[in-house]
Amino acid sequence: MTSLGIGLIGTGYMGKCHALAWNAVAAVFGDVERPRLAVLAEASQELAERKARELGFARATGDWRSLVTDPAVDVVSITTPNAFHPEMAIAALEAGKHVWCEKPMATKLADAERMLAAARASAKVAALGYNYIQNPIIRLIQRLLDEGQIGTVNHVRLEMDEDFMADPEQLFYWKSEATSGHGALDDFGVHALSLIWVLFGGVRRVCGHMAKPYADRPVKDGGRRAVETYDIATTLIELDNGASGVIALNRSAWGRKGRIFMQLFGSKGSIVYDQERMNEVQLYTADGPPESQGYRTILASPHHAPYDKFIPAPGHGLGFNDLKIVECRELIRRIEGERAHLIAFEDGIRIERTVDAIARSAHDGAWVDVTAGG
Numbered sequence: 415m416t417s418l419g420i421g422l423i424g425t426g427y428m429g430k431c432h433a434l435a436w437n438a439v440a441a442v443f444g445d446v447e448r449p450r451l452a453v454l455a456e457a458s459q460e461l462a463e464r465k466a467r468e469l470g471f472a473r474a475t476g477d478w479r480s481l482v483t484d485p486a487v488d489v490v491s492i493t494t495p496n497a498f499h500p501e502m503a504i505a506a507l508e509a510g511k512h513v514w515c516e517k518p519m520a521t522k523l524a525d526a527e528r529m530l531a532a533a534r535a536s537a538k539v540a541a542l543g544y545n546y547i548q549n550p551i552i553r554l555i556q557r558l559l560d561e562g563q564i565g566t567v568n569h570v571r572l573e574m575d576e577d578f579m580a581d582p583e584q585l586f587y588w589k590s591e592a593t594s595g596h597g598a599l600d601d602f603g604v605h606a607l608s609l610i611w612v613l614f615g616g617v618r619r620v621c622g623h624m625a626k627p628y629a630d631r632p633v634k635d636g637g638r639r640a641v642e643t644y645d646i647a648t649t650l651i652e653l654d655n656g657a658s659g660v661i662a663l664n665r666s667a668w669g670r671k672g673r674i675f676m677q678l679f680g681s682k683g684s685i686v687y688d689q690e691r692m693n694e695v696q697l698y699t700a701d702g703p704p705e706s707q708g709y710r711t712i713l714a715s716p717h718h719a720p721y722d723k724f725i726p727a728p729g730h731g732l733g734f735n736d737l738k739i740v741e742c743r744e745l746i747r748r749i750e751g752e753r754a755h756l757i758a759f760e761d762g763i764r765i766e767r768t769v770d771a772i773a774r775s776a777h778d779g780a781w782v783d784v785t786a787g788g
């Protein structure tokens with residue numbers, strides 16, 4: 415396959431993460447053509463030029479529309495704030511480009527459905543940034559479940575907590591604006607649901623509650639502005655496979671830095687995982703003499719593909735940005751027409767429909783069925 419031409423829109427937290435992945439994917443995996451870092455777009459020409467130099471892109475533009483139609487671009491990485499995703503992804507797909515769009519797919523279900531329609535019409539690859547599912551330890555958990563090591567899973571508990579919005583005096587920014595979506599649900603809930611999706615499949619019905627820990631936040635030029643999003647969301651869920659579950663999300667949780675705490679309880683054991691300790695998993699199997707039963711820790715190692723592509727030594731650990739490199743390799747696999755471990759718009763829409771159902775449930779104070787859609 416000839417080398418892919420890359421267009422990157424946005425260079426903040428996730429933009430840098432995508433750029434590192436595009437820079438590293440050929441070196442790490444050794445089995446793909448090195449992508450051509452063709453064009454980078456930012457909010458201004460000046461910023462775009464500075465970032466293009468730093469991140470290794472050949473050209474820079476302050477106009478993302480020119481990037482998505484640029485003949486040198488085959489794949490568009492969209493790493494801008496949530497509200498931009500539908501417009502940018504649809505424009506890129508209509509221009510015949512593959513898309514790698516950060517989560518959430520959109521802030522409104524109707525927009526996500528339009529994105530799905532554009533992906534179907536284009537027949538291009540349209541993938542979402544759900545990097546946590548790429549952790550070799552999550553793939554190990556998948557294997558342990560498939561092997562029946564903990565029997566039939568009957569209860570799933572997922573907590574995602576960070577404290578980047580815990581300070582009530584932190585300045586108001588785009589994540590507190592309604593244009594960014596519901597709040598913790600789009601920010602964190604979609605990640606939790608991505609893990610549920612790859613491990614168990616869909617969610618059948620939900621009963622949600624959303625809360626605002628702070629009514630307003632200071633604005634840069636003085637005064638305060640009312641917070642429009644919900645930093646906390648708690649949801650009871652029932653999975654398609656009948657298991658019960660809880661998803662608890664809080665982006666104002668002092669002390670929690672990158673917590674995705676997952677407990678899976680089955681008929682023969684349980685599994686515990688925490689993203690803050692992303693290179694290990696705890697496995698409990700109810701066998702052997704009771705006096706020696708207990709959780710055992712399995713550390714990530716070259717036995718857990720694709721850890722071996724990064725490091726030959728066990729227990730040395732991958733990091734957050736490495737998951738994006740793995741996701742990038744999976745995206746290239748899908749573009750090459752191979753099976754890939756990836757959440758594309760076709761599956762991502764189920765996550766969006768679940769988020770929408772949770773928000774409606776929280777509003778109505780009642781259980782809501784997640785629609786299967788078309």
Ligand SMILES: NC(=O)c1ccc[n+]([C@@H]2O[C@H](COP(=O)([O-])OP(=O)(O)OC[C@H]3O[C@@H](n4cnc5c(N)ncnc54)[C@H](O)[C@@H]3O)[C@@H](O)[C@H]2O)c1
Pocket residue numbers: 423424425426427428429455456457478493494495496516517518543544545601
């Ligand atoms: N997958 C993950 O683990 C993960 C983690 C964090 C954020 N995200 C997602 O990534 C997206 C971006 O979040 P972030 O934290 O990187 O935000 P950020 O604020 O750090 O970066 C956004 C970037 O977009 C640029 N931008 C804004 N308007 C633009 C325009 N019109 N044209 C070009 N560039 C423009 C900004 O200048 C900035 O560089 C969000 O959708 C967020 O949900 C995903």
